[in-house]
Amino acid sequence: MSFANPIIEAGVCDLAALFADRAVTPVEVFHAYQSRISGLDGALGCYVALDMARAEQAAHESAERWAKGQALSMLDGAPIAVKCNIAVEGLPWHAGVGAYRERIAHADAPVVAKLREAGAVILGLVNMHEGAFGASTDNPWFGRTHNPWRHGFSAGGSSGGSGAAVAAGLCAGALGTDTLGSVRIPASLSGVFGHKPTQGLISIDGVVPMAWTLDHVGVLGRSAADCARLLAASCGAEAELADEIARPADLEALIGSAVAVLKLDDFAVDEAQKVALRATVANARRLGLEVEEVELEGYDFQEAYRLGVLISGAESMAEHAQMLADHPQGFSEAYRQRMAYGGEQSAAILAAAYRDLAGLAEEARQTLGAYQALLMPSTPTAAFSFEQNQPAAIALFTTLGNAVGLPATAFPVGLDSDGLPLSVQALAWDDETSLGLANALAQPVGAPPAYRG
16 A cells, blocks of 8 residues: 555554554554544545544553563554444444444444454444445445545445445454455455455354355455454464464465466456456466466356345345334335345245255356366446446356355456556455465555545
8 A cells, every 4th residue: 555654554464563663552553543534534434433432442452562562463453443234342233224223232243352352443333335235335324435546436335334444544454244245346446455254264143144144254454464364363263273364375385276267258347357357367377377267157147146136135134024114214215125126035936046056156166176266357347436326247256255155355456547446356265375366466556546645
């Protein structure tokens, strides 16, 4: 990244080095982020609730630990934002839905508790698409989250507040959730890194479900290394496993292994995204990776996305059935329609949907078994204006990762001719490999021009 303030420039990983060298304290870092949020977030609309008093206390406690050489982890003192469908004790737990506006979380979700155990400083809650069911974060109850690269454009979704806050330097890293792509889409449109881990690696307890069979908690950061460190703390892994997860795989370990790249001939993808993917493949080959083009025969991207939306609608309606009956006015018409698409189907149709999606996932796994990883666009387009409809196929490529339950990392690969970020994602059999490919192949885009100061 390219922030003028070295504290903000440090991200997650480099903050630990600054703390260890006593170049800066967690309290100074907290105040730097507090100042940026106060001065910049009004125009962006990232945060929907702040927890500054508790965050400042956590920063003081972290400073004392670093001064004594007793840091809880390499995440100790890092300021983190949390998507508002994840429970944070004492803060609203509404998942961007008006009907739940007054609900307060009585305990931290396990993933938040793990971060606190690692010493993270939780700044507050960030905005999201209503109920996580969409990719624009144009929320009728809590406002729009603008893209830091272009005001009036979407930061993606449903974790739009997470992506925008990381990109604009309003947190060092963030938690999001990903059901059909909701971590990787905002990472793509906002020019940052977003990692959807192996299904089940991070607990989804304490998360308002969109579709519990497809939901993942994921992480966003300004580097693959930042994502890896946040991931390790979020899953509370044992020491040895945490050491592995906390660092992306070295490129040398991947050389000689076959990597697939998705053939795009039959997909409606912006030319800039195609060019970026070709450049990424060329770079991978220069670095010594063996890359082979594949079509993923047997996996129907459009059908998998349709089935994912249908299943998500059914499970979302089941989750909110009582509140829908009691307070229907607390749900937008668009959100009710999305839920109804799945929730009003017959049991036979839903049963077939689960069966068919599992079948498509198995077909994909069979093809991918010959490769270490798959490279493909994160999204078919760059960021879009709020004045245009969300592109229908925005989650076309990201749904695959949720269907198969495998880890996938979205990473920036430059800017298009309009100055908007482009992104590629790496889907792999393990988290270290997808993060390692992101680390090796990314072409970071720096900070958005309006937020570099």
